[in-house]
Amino acid sequence: MLDNATREKIVDDFFEVYRSRKPMPLLTATYPGIEVEDAYRIQQGFVARQVAAGAKVKGYKVGLTSKPMQEFSGTTEPDFSAITGEFFVPEATPIPMSRFFAPMVEMEIAFVMKEPLKGPGVSPVDVIRATDFVLPAIEIVDFRVERAPGLNVIDNIADLAFCGAVVLGANPRRLDQIDIRRVKGALYKNGAKELEGEASAVLGNPVTAVAWLANKLGEFGTSFEPGDTILTGSFIRVLPITAGDEIVCRFDQGLGEVVTSFV
Structure with a gap:
């Protein structure tokens, strides 16, 4: 474990990354004693400073929802x-x-909550009851730490689970209108299909990811609030992008598509 002063210094370093535009070395390389709990405290410290400066928490993301990504990151659960x-x-x-810094794109399904939801003990049924609707989404994954050998779940958690930006589609569907496990989607870059997948790749069902997150947040005394947007995790691998790219993600079962571009 790190002491509070060291964690605060790391939060300072993350803010310096935005100023200098230079990613920091892997935390796991610089601080051999760092643990997962440290990483979450660093993340919380960064978000708390943003909120103190006027930002508002609008939602949460679940990452590392597939077994291959968990194995790659050295963990047995999402973050x-x-x-x-x-x-x-x-x-x-x-x-x-x-x-x-080093952006990539993913496609996933976002849940928008209509009721508060707090763990422990949240079940998939509770999630279904508390969800207002779902939307198609693009997440831009980004890295404030170097993409270097040894990068693992601790670096991921501390670095906002590698969230860089979120683009939501505008075609809501209620959970009773779709079989969310079987939603299929394809990602197109500049008109060419690059990747496709099914929502069941996310812990077997994106509803399970939301229940996991509600229970995990409960350990930190935090809950979902009405209007929160929950990104449930990608059901395709990440795809690098460059300036000039247009990304279109198309979903079936009436979810439609979501579009973004980069300049």
């Missing part, structure tokens, strides 16, 4: 991060590449 308002980008609004 998460809070998402503040400035990470949400309007659909079809060109996004400057200058805001990112």
Whole structure:
């Protein structure tokens, strides 16, 4: 475990990354004693400073929802991060590449909550009852730490679970209108299909991911509030992007598509 002063210094270093535009070395390389609990406290410290400066938490993301990604990161469960308002980008609004460091895109399904939900003991049934609707989403994954050998779940958690931005579609569907496990989608880059997958790749069912997160947040004394947007995890691998790329993610079962581009 790290002491409080060291964790506060790391939070300072993350803010310096945004100023200098230079990613920091892997935390796991710089601080051999760092643990998962340290990483979550660092993440909380960063978000708390954002909130103190006027930002608002608008939702959360679940990461590392597939077994291969968990094995790659050296963990046996997903991870998460809070998402503040400035990470949400309007659909079809060109996004400057200058805001990112090493961006990649994923496609996933976002849940929008209509009721509070707090663990422990949250079940998938509780999630279904508390959900207002779901939306198609693009997550831009980004790295404030170096993408270097040894990168693992601790670096991921401390670095906001590698969240860089979120683009939501505008075609809501209620959970009783779809079989969310069987939602299929395809990601197109500049008109060419690059990747496709099914929502069941996310812990077998994205509803399970939301229940896991509600219970995990309960350990930190935090709950979902009405209007919170929950990113449930990608059901395809990440795809690198560059300036000039247009990304379209198309979903079946009436979810439609979500579009973004990079300049």
